[in-house]
Amino acid sequence: MWIIDRLAERRIREARERGELDDLPGAGRPLPPDEVDPLVPEELRAGLRLLKNAGYLPPGARLLGEVREVEQLILQARTAEEREHLSRRLRLLQARLGDGRGGNLLDQEAYRQRLLQRMEKKTP
Numbered sequence: 800m801w802i803i804d805r806l807a808e809r810r811i812r813e814a815r816e817r818g819e820l821d822d823l824p825g826a827g828r829p830l831p832p833d834e835v836d837p838l839v840p841e842e843l844r845a846g847l848r849l850l851k852n853a854g855y856l857p858p859g860a861r862l863l864g865e866v867r868e869v870e871q872l873i874l875q876a877r878t879a880e881e882r883e884h885l886s887r888r889l890r891l892l893q894a895r896l897g898d899g900r901g902g903n904l905l906d907q908e909a910y911r912q913r914l915l916q917r918m919e920k921k922t923p
Contacts, residue, residue: 866892
């Protein structure tokens with residue numbers, strides 16, 4: 800175990816013994832769903848969560864967030880003109896993800912293979 804892990808565990812144990820962790824909001828209930836993209840490998844999620852909480856996201860993650868946002872806006876668009884404008888924006892974002900400026904994870908072969916293996920496990 801890393802020294803930082805041991806230090807964190809010790810501080811948590813001491814806080815528990817002092818009763819500082821009693822009656823916390825949400826005690827006894829399941830944790831909320833992970834806000835980090837489920838397609839990100841588990842070993843990278845904690846780091847990405849820390850970066851996100853610190854206000855930083857890698858370019859690819861930011862672009863993926865923008866893509867999701869634009870997709871939702873397209874679903875809510877009221878006019879054909881608005882949908883076309885948003886569709887152009889979506890194509891631009893997808894192109895940026897695909898050309899490497901966004902750090903497209905699917906271009907990384909090891910990640911791609913791992914993703915495919917996980918998908919196969921979930922398929923009945």
